[in-house]
Amino acid sequence: MDDHQDRKSTFQPQVVKKREKDISDIDQKIIFMYDKGKATRQISETIEDIYGFEATEDFIFVVTGKIFP
Numbered sequence: 565m566d567d568h569q570d571r572k573s574t575f576q577p578q579v580v581k582k583r584e585k586d587i588s589d590i591d592q593k594i595i596f597m598y599d600k601g602k603a604t605r606q607i608s609e610t611i612e613d614i615y616g617f618e619a620t621e622d623f624i625f626v627v628t629g630k631i632f633p
Contacts, residue, residue: 594619594627604628 590611597607604624611619 591627594624595631598628598632
């Protein structure tokens with residue numbers, strides 16, 4: 565089977581579960597780290613270390629901008 569195909573629907577995403585679009589839990593974690601004084605670069609590196617996906621500094625800025633204009 566091709567790695568990019570999942571005909572039997574066996575793939576389970578790690579960050580956002582199947583059929584879910586809400587990643588607000590990640591948003592909350594980002595905001596918590598930002599509120600504790602972590603820089604966007606540090607938050608980005610922490611998210612990548614923990615969850616295994618790249619959260620760019622621009623993404624971190626967008627998330628924190630929702631709460632801290």
